[in-house]
Amino acid sequence: MSRAETVATAPPPVRPSPLWTLGLLRSELLTTLRRWRTLALLGVLAAVPVLVGVAVRIETGGSPAGGGPEGGGGPAFIAQITNNGLFLVFTALAATLPFFLPMAVGVIAGDAIAGEASAGTLRYLLVAPAGRTRLLLVKYTTTVAFCVLATLVVALSALIAGAVLFPLGDLTTISGTRITFGEGLLRALLIALVVAASLIGVAALGLFVSTLTNSGIAAMATTVGLLITVQILDQIPQLHAIQPYFFSHYWLSFADLMREPVYWDDVLRNLGVQALYAAVFGSAAWARFTAKDITA
Amino acid sequence: MAPYESDDSTTAGDADDPRAGRRRAARYGVPVAVVGVAAVTIGLVPALADSGDPDLPRISAQKLIEKIAASDVQQLSGTVKVSTDLGLPDLGGLTGSLASGATGSGDGSSADPTAKLTELATGTHTLRVAADGPDRQKLSVLENAAEYSVVHNGKDVWGYDSASNEVYHATTDAGAGTARQDGTGPTPQRLAEDALKAVDSTTDVKVDGTAHVAGRDAYKLVVKPKDANTTVGAISIAVDAETGMPLKFTLTPASGGSAVIDAGFTKVSFAKPAASTFDFTPPKGAKVTEGDTAGHAPGTKSGDRSPAASGKGADKGTEKGRGAHAGPDGLNVIGDGWDSIAAFDTGGEGLSAGAGGGGDLNGLVGALGDKVKGSFGSGTVLSTRLINALVTDDGTVYVGAVTKDALVKAADAAK
Incomplete structure (x- = not known):
């Protein structure tokens, strides 16, 4: 990193204030959240818990004694939903985490740089005295903010549906x-x-893929494709030696938080794997984005 | 992690400069370095943590066994990891149905401990144990996003399967509580006691250094059979230096390779567990199955995981499948110590492929086993990494933790 410092020639004449970064982040967040695409994704995510709740309600005829489906099939916690609506939150997260949520994040992350490039707006963003690293950080922060927002949308929608049903x-x-x-x-x-x-x-992976191409669609498709590939590889028993390093391997460990006492081992491993992916693909995205020729 | 200003200097002019190009390429060194640091950390940290066995005063095997016997741990909580690799073919649901046939519990409640705990016989499982005196224990099997718990609190024994939200309830009289304590599951203590029972003239017992187990200093007790015929290679028990409580139990087969049974604490605490741990009220809407009342302590049967017992369980299942013959009469134990072989006459026809009438199971057993011939006639050998069984065509079964040759010899001698 110190090596990168030596690369710097004369500092830019006007140093942007730190507040300027916040302004950039705010405008980026607003742009992302105002897109119809983003709103549609959030809408789909909000609909999943409602669908699950209504399906369970119809299945059990509304009688709390009905129990869940036989044999404990379906997403985690589904058997307990009829007794306590709060379990719909956990079921909804367990149902959306393997695919819906990362797909939505993949779309946003893949679009982050490549989408600007294909729309021809990337060069204008770079004309502003923000710098490439700062722009990349803002894009990544926006993607992570979307991760939190998307998860909370699922959880809140599930909580409301669970409380009503x-x-x-x-x-x-x-x-x-x-x-x-x-x-x-x-x-x-x-x-x-x-x-x-x-x-x-997934967000860091998507951002890296996004710096590789000038086509937003290609970046999204690659990210979601990688997501599916990794999920399939995670199911193959012969690959058990490398599976702990897949970003999706410990995803469902969040259920360990519902144990008493909480079983932290896998949760911490999951967070460690995520931090590793963020560091590796975040720095790879930085290396690529700061070195690439912006042609669009 | 990255400086803000450095990259601002990237201008079109630099692109033609070969040195700048090299510097840009060098940026890819950052992610590569991150991967390298991560790989080194993942590889080295456990190795560093493991290095240096604890420095404990020397102790004789006799003293250590006494220490185990005198151990009076009443309160503990911890996490146990159990890996079982018997080398059984993966029969999936079939194993379960055989096992439930063998234990005779076909009521279908997924919360029934006898049905549930047989699942522990294969694969790797994480268990949580908690105990507070003889009257309150809890054993939980951690599953994916679900958990199966057996709670013993005073007179009540509860089984709760969170995946299906089913509850199993049985009552036990207060006296049975003490008896149940060592049958709750494959705790290291239980397994160690089984192994130490086998200590006699046929066995080498020695203290083999020390180890860290679950963050505690422990002595390693190694039990080695002297017999050449047995499939048991060695049994290693890690004994907590302070409390004398067995913390880890490992059984390695004579044929080498990974351990057949490896059960040990990964975390342990000897503090009193919270009282709420043992409180259980069936959740609203859960299906409650009432089990047998006093006397029958659920979990004891299937909780007994001594190798011989699991072997016999499988045999019972086999027999049951073969039809309505009378049960095993005249159980005969040939030899003693590690290479003892249990022989019994099922009084019926053997497992020859042509026997017929026994349903699909005959064919299945024939397919899984190897045909052998000797002066006793011919038969089928079913083998695992630990237990081998010879079923002769005239219906005699020889079972033991011995090699195939030893089984054939025993059958020849019996003729």
């Missing part, structure tokens, strides 16, 4: 102990944050 109250952890509804809500929030953090790796 099913009873709420004290809940039983998967270890069989009871916790109050307030503590359950806190755990739901913690789980939502862990799920959002699980997407950091």
